[in-house]
Amino acid sequence: MKVLIVDDHPVVRAGLRALLSATGEFDVVGEAEDGATAVRLAASLRPCVVLMDLQLGSGVDGVTATRQIMALDSPPKVVVLTTYDSDADILRAVEAGATGYLLKESPPEELFAALRTAWSGEMALSPPVASRMMRRVRAPQLALSQREIEILELIAAGRSNREVSRMLFISEATVKTHLAHVYDKLGVDSRTAAVKAAVDRRLIRL
Amino acid sequence: MKVLIVDDHPVVRAGLRALLSATGEFDVVGEAEDGATAVRLAASLRPCVVLMDLQLGSGVDGVTATRQIMALDSPPKVVVLTTYDSDADILRAVEAGATGYLLKESPPEELFAALRTAWSGEMALSPPVASRMMRRVRAPQLALSQREIEILELIAAGRSNREVSRMLFISEATVKTHLAHVYDKLGVDSRTAAVKAAVDRRLIRL
DNA sequence: GCGCGGGTCATCCGAAAGGTTGATGTGCGA
DNA sequence: TCGCACATCAACCTTTCGGATGACCCGCGC
Numbered sequence: 001m002k003v004l005i006v007d008d009h010p011v012v013r014a015g016l017r018a019l020l021s022a023t024g025e026f027d028v029v030g031e032a033e034d035g036a037t038a039v040r041l042a043a044s045l046r047p048c049v050v051l052m053d054l055q056l057g058s059g060v061d062g063v064t065a066t067r068q069i070m071a072l073d074s075p076p077k078v079v080v081l082t083t084y085d086s087d088a089d090i091l092r093a094v095e096a097g098a099t100g101y102l103l104k105e106s107p108p109e110e111l112f113a114a115l116r117t118a119w120s121g122e123m124a125l126s127p128p129v130a131s132r133m134m135r136r137v138r139a140p141q142l143a144l145s146q147r148e149i150e151i152l153e154l155i156a157a158g159r160s161n162r163e164v165s166r167m168l169f170i171s172e173a174t175v176k177t178h179l180a181h182v183y184d185k186l187g188v189d190s191r192t193a194a195v196k197a198a199v200d201r202r203l204i205r206l
Numbered sequence: 207m208k209v210l211i212v213d214d215h216p217v218v219r220a221g222l223r224a225l226l227s228a229t230g231e232f233d234v235v236g237e238a239e240d241g242a243t244a245v246r247l248a249a250s251l252r253p254c255v256v257l258m259d260l261q262l263g264s265g266v267d268g269v270t271a272t273r274q275i276m277a278l279d280s281p282p283k284v285v286v287l288t289t290y291d292s293d294a295d296i297l298r299a300v301e302a303g304a305t306g307y308l309l310k311e312s313p314p315e316e317l318f319a320a321l322r323t324a325w326s327g328e329m330a331l332s333p334p335v336a337s338r339m340m341r342r343v344r345a346p347q348l349a350l351s352q353r354e355i356e357i358l359e360l361i362a363a364g365r366s367n368r369e370v371s372r373m374l375f376i377s378e379a380t381v382k383t384h385l386a387h388v389y390d391k392l393g394v395d396s397r398t399a400a401v402k403a404a405v406d407r408r409l410i411r412l
Numbered sequence: 413g414c415g416c417g418g419g420t421c422a423t424c425c426g427a428a429a430g431g432t433t434g435a436t437g438t439g440c441g442a
Numbered sequence: 443t444c445g446c447a448c449a450t451c452a453a454c455c456t457t458t459c460g461g462a463t464g465a466c467c468c469g470c471g472c
Contacts (some may be wrong), residue, residue, distance in 0.1 A: 009310040011287070011317055015221015022224055057311065081217070104215040105263065111217055145448065158399025161429070173451050180431075181448095189430075190458090192398055193364025199412055206405050206412060351418065367459070379421050386460075387418095395460075396428090 001119055002029045004047035004076070006038040006065065008057040016051065019108060026115065035060025039068045047076050048119050052098070054082040054089055063092045070097035077118040081111070085128050086202045088149050100124035132202070144185060144203055151178045153204050156195040207325055208235045210253035210282070212244040212271065214263040222257065225314060232321065241266025245274045253282050254325050258304070260288040260295055269298045276303035283324040287317070295408055296335055306330035350391060350409055357384045359410050362401040 003026050007013045013031045020026035029045045032038035035056055042050055050069060054062035066078045079100035080093045093101055099118040102110060106126045114124035125133065144152065154164045161179070165172040183189055186197040198204045209232050213219045219237045226232040236251045238244035241262055248256055256275060260268035272284045285306035286299045299307055305324040308316060312332045320330035350358065360370045367385070371378040389395055392403040404410045 009289070010313045011225070011310050012218060012221060014314045015218060015225045018224030018228055019217070019221045083215070104217050107216045108220045147449065155398060156402065158394060158396060158402045160396065170449085171451055173453090174449070176430075177450075179429090183430080188364060190364060190366065191429075192361060192401060195398060195401070196362065196364045196412065206402065353419065376419085377421055379423090380419070382460075383420080386462095389460080397459080 001025060001049065001115065002027050002045070002047040003115065004028075004030045004032065004038070004041055004045060004050045006032045006035075006050060006056070006062070007053040007081075008033050008055070009053075012053075019111075023112065025112070034058065035062065035065035035068075038065045039072075042069045042076055043072050049115050050076050050078045051115070052078050052080050054080060054084075054093065063096045066093065066096040066098055077121070079114055079118045079124065084202075084205050085132055086205045087132065087143070088153065088204050090129060090132065091146060091149075101129050102126035103128060144182060144198070148178050148182050148185075149204060151175060152182055152194060152198055155179070155191050156198070156204055156206055207231060207255065207321065208233050208251070208253040209321065210234075210236045210238065210244070210247055210251060210256045212238045212241075212256060212262070212268070213259040213287075214239050214261070215259075218259075225317075229318065231318070240264065241268065241271035241274075244271045245278075248275045248282055249278050255321050256282050256284045257321070258284050258286050260286060260290075260299065269302045272299060272304050273302040283327070285320055285324045285330065290408065307335050308332040309334060350388060350404075354384050354388050354391075355404075355410060357381060358388055358400060358404055361385070361397050362404070362410055362412055 003020055005013050005016050005028055007016070010033070013033070017028045017031065020028050029047050030041045032041050033056075036059060038050065038052070052062050052066055056062055056065070060068075062080065062082070066080070069075055069078055077099040078097060079102065080098045081102055081104060082089065083104050085103055090101055099121070100114045100123065102114050102124065103126050110126055114126070117124035151164055151168070154167060159167070161172050161175045165175045179191065179194070182194050186194050188194045188197050195206075199206050209226060211219050211222050211234055213222070216239070219239070223234045223237065226234050235253050236247045238247050239262075242265060244256065244258070258268050258272055262268055262271070268286065268288070272286070275281055275284055283305040284303060285308065286304045287308055287310060288295065289310050296307055305327070306320045306329065308320050308330065309332050316332060320332070323330040357370055357374070360373060365373070367378050367381045371381045385397065385400070388400055392400050394400045394403050405412055
């Protein structure tokens with residue numbers, strides 16, 4: 001199975017290449033350290049599966065790269081391999097077209113299994129990720145909407161309501177309304193407390 | 207050269223093992239996924255060098271594990287391999303007795319070189335790390351005082367100025383004065399932005 | 413002694429944030 | 443088709459925050 005590795009850490013790339021190659025089952029046809037290279041190599045090398053880290057140091061991030069790869073002709077499957085299991089990351093990755101989402105804390109066997117599953121076209125989620133998604137559908141009143149997460153992330157980045165409103169092309173009143181809903185759902189009454197609560201519950205990442 | 211790998215991510219561990227073993231120069235004699243195991247294996251396996259990640263998921267963190275390993279009889283060298291190059295992390299690791307500090311974004315050759323250098327007893331710092339150290343000795347005025355950090359941590363926990371003032375038995379005016387100094391030092395103009403800046407620079411933890 | 417940084421406090425004011433209520437439109441599933 | 447969640451906006455009001463001052467005390471180093 002032809003695999004393309006995308007990670008901004010050379011050590012991790014080399015490690016993954018060695019790990020996958022040793023099985024004999026996987027053939028690492030290329031490596032990319034940034035999003036642009038990833039898209040280019042995905043188009044030219046035509047791998048079966050792209051193993052994608054979400055945290056790429058500079059330039060295009062993993063989600064954008066995934067979206068661009070899925071826009072190719074007969075695109076490969078994309079399996080996200082990352083450190084964090086925040087709602088925001090998972091949602092964006094799946095929305096961008098990722099066929100799998102697993103954590104670096106997973107055992108290697110799970111990685112192999114996820115690559116096989118993804119290649120067959122099935123969605124491959126590691127247990128912690130799957131349980132997060134389950135909790136999300138079971139308790140939708142505690143979950144923030146994508147818009148609310150989007151706004152809360154900008155708040156967490158230190159932006160004012162006005163800045164957020166301009167960045168999202170909406171009115172300041174709307175930002176305040178969304179934030180009021182966020183405060184209500186998280187049981188807090190200030191932006192800073194909301195950020196902490198959201199980080200604690202892994203709804204966003206700082 | 208006998209190496210012990212300490213990292214909480216099985217995928218990274220397996221990758222590093224494959225990478226190091228492939229050189230023929232390094233012999234991975236063991237792996238540990240947490241600090242306690244790391245100390246135990248360092249004592250029983252007697253590796254030449256311990257390759258230590260600072261971010262261990264649960265239990266003892268990498269700095270503490272390093273300190274405990276250095277307290278052993280004829281301890282091995284400890285080389286820190288981590289993602290972040292924050293002042294606080296570097297200082298704590300070196301203070302704990304680490305002989306090397308390199309980033310996961312370094313090329314594999316640098317990793318090999320650092321292991322050799324550390325084994326020979328020399329300090330091995332990757333270039334970005336070394337430059338951070340240099341900047342720190344040149345610009346010590348960027349550091350927050352203990353009191354300022356104490357207040358900023360409460361702010362990061364979502365407390366209001368009034369709550370902080372009552373928790374620290376000082377007036378609200380004093381809290382505001384301290385915060386104004388913090389904003390000035392961090393180059394921001396709101397509490398949320400200050401929290402983000404401080405977390406980014408590892409001045410506080412969330 | 414004097415300067416300097418740190419910690420403490422106060423006042424005044426404008427800007428920002430938060431609470432409340434109510435309204436409109438859209439999409440989706442029962 | 444009827445709700446319901448979501449996203450959008452507005453007006454009003456209170457509280458909080460942030461900026462600009464100025465002041466006092468303490469410990470430390472030159």
